[in-house]
Every structure is written in structure tokens, then in C-alpha cells.
Amino acid sequence: MIDRRTVTQAIGLGVAAAALPVGAGTNAAAAPGGRTAFAPLKRIRAGLLDIGYAETGPPHGPVVLCLHGWPYDIHSFTDVAPLLSEAGYRVIVPYLRGHGTTAFLSPKTVRNAQQSAVALDVIALMDALKIPEAVLAGFDWGSRTAGVVAALWPQRVKALVPVGGYLVTHLPSQRNPLPPKAEHTWWYQxxxxxxxxxxAMETRQNRHDLCRLVWEEASPTWNFDDAAFERTAAAFDNPDYAAIVVHNYRWRLGLADGERRYDRYERLLAARPPITVPSLALDPALDPFLSTTDGSGYRHLFTGPYEHRVLPGVGHNAPQEAPAEFARAVMDADRL
Structure with a gap:
């Protein structure tokens, strides 16, 4: 049974815990920056990948999969994970393909980052870990990936926490230009x-500086320090990182092909399928990539139990900037 009193006390205190390995006992890991590392990472072969992931919490607890975005990594969840694990959840935080310790099993596999390919990585991970269903929570790429899984395999998703709402890429719409200010915000794609x-992405220093600039622009009030960025930047040294990132953005703009093996999934996603699982959408008030934070633009695409929340004073990297609010959203989504 989930101990909601423990996590409510931890969230309510708003006090940062000391930098302890995830899984160590504490009730005070609620403020950003309270934790700086996970316990030793695990690896498992799943689908096309050898996936590196962090895990904490009781091994037989209900599962939460936390999915990071770009240019971020699993450290976005170092404060979220202990809040959930102390409440009884088994929390799994994988590196997405091309990031950190996740590696392709074959050098012949296309370094493809189209949305259905990344979503199938999550299904493969769940299968490898023998997880029939989980709460999926993510932001940026992670939110899109979680949404794709929920749309195509709803039986595997107990509940969904998507930052930014419905982010499933609709390729036909991508052909149309956005208002100039919005296009400016997306300069890097x-x-x-x-x-x-x-x-630039293949050159270590340029890659490092570009990603740091995106952090600064996407989270205008988040006072992260050099150490926080460097912990994440280590994940960018994956040998497939540049290829995966570049393909993701080129594919989304219709400038790079996907693979035929994923065509059937992309055809389903092109129809903008509704998400039927219980969902709690989060919109960070200071996220420059959101045209609005009221959720009205995507509300009709969530047809199951639903709630929407705005995160005041929070930028793009919601779980790392507001871990208590993010953890609360996961628990509340699980009760919808």
C-alpha cells in the first residue's frame, strides 16, 4: 500500500535533503537540489538497446517510469524519485536512446529518434523488466514518448503525467510555420x-555550450549551478548522442525519413488518437515552448479521467525545478 502520509509530509516540509543515494531513508527530499546522484545504475537488454537506468523503491511496489527530455537526462528526477519511493512506489528512470549509458546492441541499427521508435524502447524496457503496467511521467521528449505509449498501448499505462499536455508529433502540421516569436524560441531545431x-552537436565543446544555453533560455528563473549542469552533460558524451538528437528534430520537421518498421505506428499517430488513460497534465508557467498554459488547446485529446495544473514560476525542466509538485502530480494521477 502506498504511504501517502509520508510523501505528503515530505512534500509539505519543502526542506532539501542531504545528498544521499536514492533509496536511503529520509522524509525531507522536497526542495530542488536536495539530491545529486542515484544509487549505482543498472542495465538491461531491451529491444534494440542495452538500457541504462536508475531504480529505487520497493521492488514489488506499483511502478512509475520517469522519462527525461532534451537536453537533459535522468538527473532531472534525482529529487522526485525519493519522494515517490518513500511513498511505496518502485521508480525507474531510464536513459533514452543516445543518452548516458544506454547503447545500441548493433552498430547496424539506424540511429533513429522518431517518436514511435523511442516509445517502443519504453515498451521493450517494461517487457524486459516484466512490468505489465506503470504510471508514466515525463517532460519534453519524455512527455511525448509517454503520450505515444498511452495513445497506442493504453493497457500498459496506469496513469499519465505529461508536462505540456498532448505532445504527440503531427507531421502534417509541422509543415506550417509558427508565429515568428515561436519560431525564434525553437532556433536550435x-x-x-x-x-x-x-x-556543432558532434563537437564536444560546442555541444556542451549549446545545451547549456538551452537550459538557460528554457528555465529563466532556475538558478542551477555548474555542478548540476555538468552532471547531466556527461550523458551527452554518448557516441550516438549527436545522431539521435539531430535525427529527432529533422524527422519532426519532415527533413529526415523514418523507418518502414514504424510506419504503421506513425499512421495511427497521424490520426491524433485520444489518450484514454487517467491523466494529469502539467503546464509550467515560464516554459517558453508553450503558447498557453491553460491546457485548452489539447483538452479534447484527453478523454479519460483528467486534471490540469499550472506550475507557477517554473520553466521547462519541471521535475528538477519543482520536484515536490511533480511528485504530487504523479501520486494524484494514480488516484484519478
Whole structure:
């Protein structure tokens, strides 16, 4: 049984815990920056990948999968994970393909980051860990991935916490230009559409500085320090990182092909299937990538039990900037 009193006390205190390995006993890991590391990471072969992941909490507890975005990694959840594990959840935080310790099993596999490919990585991970269903929670790429899984395999998703709401990519709509201010915000995806941008991502210092700039622009009030960024930046040294990132953004703009093996899933997603599982959508008030934070633009695409919340004073990296609110959303989604 989930001990909601423990997590409510931890969230309510709003006090940062000391930097302890995830899984150590504490009731005070609620403030950003309270934890800086996970316990030793695990690895498992799943689908096309050898996936590196963090795990904490009781092994037979209800499962929460936390999915990171770009340019971030599993450290976005170092404060969220203990809040959930102390409440009785088994929390799993994987590196997405091309990030950190996750590696392709074969050098011949196409370094493809289209949305259905990444979503199938999550299904493969759940299968490998013998997890029939889980609460999925994520932001940025992680939110999109969780939404795709919920749309195509709802039987595997107990509940959903998508930051930014319905982020499933609709390729036909991607052909249309956005208002100039919005296009300016997405500058890096157009940069990656060029050979110059690809070279920048392949060059360690340029990649490092570009990703840090995105952190600063996407979270204007988050006072992260150098150490916090460097912990995440280590995940960008994965040898497939540049190829995966560049393909993701080029594919979303219709500038790179996907693979035929995923065509049937993309055809289903092109119809903008509704998400029927219980969902609690979060919109960070200071996220520059959101045109609005009232959730009205995507509300009709969630047809199951539903709640929407705004995170005041929070930018794009919601779980790392507001771990207590994110953990609370996961628990509340699980009760919808």
C-alpha cells in the first residue's frame, strides 16, 4: 500500500535533503537540489538497446517510469524519485536512446529518434523488466514518448503525467510555420537541420555550450549551478548522442525519413488518437515552448479521467525545478 502520509509530509516540509543515494531513508527530499546522484545504475537488454537506468523503491511496489527530455537526462528526477519511493512506489528512470549509458546492441541499427521508435524502447524496457503496467511521467521528449505509449498501448499505462499536455508529433502540421516569436524560441531545431548544426552537436565543446544555453533560455528563473549542469552533460558524451538528437528534430520537421518498421505506428499517430488513460497534465508557467498554459488547446485529446495544473514560476525542466509538485502530480494521477 502506498504511504501517502509520508510523501505528503515530505512534500509539505519543502526542506532539501542531504545528498544521499536514492533509496536511503529520509522524509525531507522536497526542495530542488536536495539530491545529486542515484544509487549505482543498472542495465538491461531491451529491444534494440542495452538500457541504462536508475531504480529505487520497493521492488514489488506499483511502478512509475520517469522519462527525461532534451537536453537533459535522468538527473532531472534525482529529487522526485525519493519522494515517490518513500511513498511505496518502485521508480525507474531510464536513459533514452543516445543518452548516458544506454547503447545500441548493433552498430547496424539506424540511429533513429522518431517518436514511435523511442516509445517502443519504453515498451521493450517494461517487457524486459516484466512490468505489465506503470504510471508514466515525463517532460519534453519524455512527455511525448509517454503520450505515444498511452495513445497506442493504453493497457500498459496506469496513469499519465505529461508536462505540456498532448505532445504527440503531427507531421502534417509541422509543415506550417509558427508565429515568428515561436519560431525564434525553437532556433536550435532549425540549426540542427543544417550541416553546421550537426557538426556543432558532434563537437564536444560546442555541444556542451549549446545545451547549456538551452537550459538557460528554457528555465529563466532556475538558478542551477555548474555542478548540476555538468552532471547531466556527461550523458551527452554518448557516441550516438549527436545522431539521435539531430535525427529527432529533422524527422519532426519532415527533413529526415523514418523507418518502414514504424510506419504503421506513425499512421495511427497521424490520426491524433485520444489518450484514454487517467491523466494529469502539467503546464509550467515560464516554459517558453508553450503558447498557453491553460491546457485548452489539447483538452479534447484527453478523454479519460483528467486534471490540469499550472506550475507557477517554473520553466521547462519541471521535475528538477519543482520536484515536490511533480511528485504530487504523479501520486494524484494514480488516484484519478
Amino acid at each position: 532549425y540549426y540542427f537541420a543544417t550541416d553546421r548544426g550537426r557538426t
